[in-house]
Amino acid sequence: MSNVVNAAVEKLNEKIGSFGSTAKFVIEDEGAIMIDENGVRAGDEEAEVTLFASRDTFEGILNGSVNPATAFMTGKLKIDGSMGVAMQLGQALS
Numbered sequence: 001m002s003n004v005v006n007a008a009v010e011k012l013n014e015k016i017g018s019f020g021s022t023a024k025f026v027i028e029d030e031g032a033i034m035i036d037e038n039g040v041r042a043g044d045e046e047a048e049v050t051l052f053a054s055r056d057t058f059e060g061i062l063n064g065s066v067n068p069a070t071a072f073m074t075g076k077l078k079i080d081g082s083m084g085v086a087m088q089l090g091q092a093l094s
Contacts, residue, residue: 050081
């Protein structure tokens with residue numbers, strides 16, 4: 001796994017810990033991160049929602065400089081699956 005994914009796993013574990021649903025972040029050219037009731041880890045499994053973003057967009061969402069809703073509306077963040085779970089994840093990240 002890339003250093004970006006490893007650093008993101010650590011940061012997400014600090015912010016979220018565990019999550020009642022299953023979500024996956026796919027970071028272009030870096031890898032994927034799973035978030036579920038077991039916590040956050042590098043992985044590429046089935047999820048209720050999958051979010052796709054570039055490295056810059058993803059890092060901005062994590063550090064608070066990019067609003068996830070704005071990123072979605074401008075096409076920088078793509079979502080496949082449950083919008084409800086995506087919204088829960090957004091709340092957990094804020």
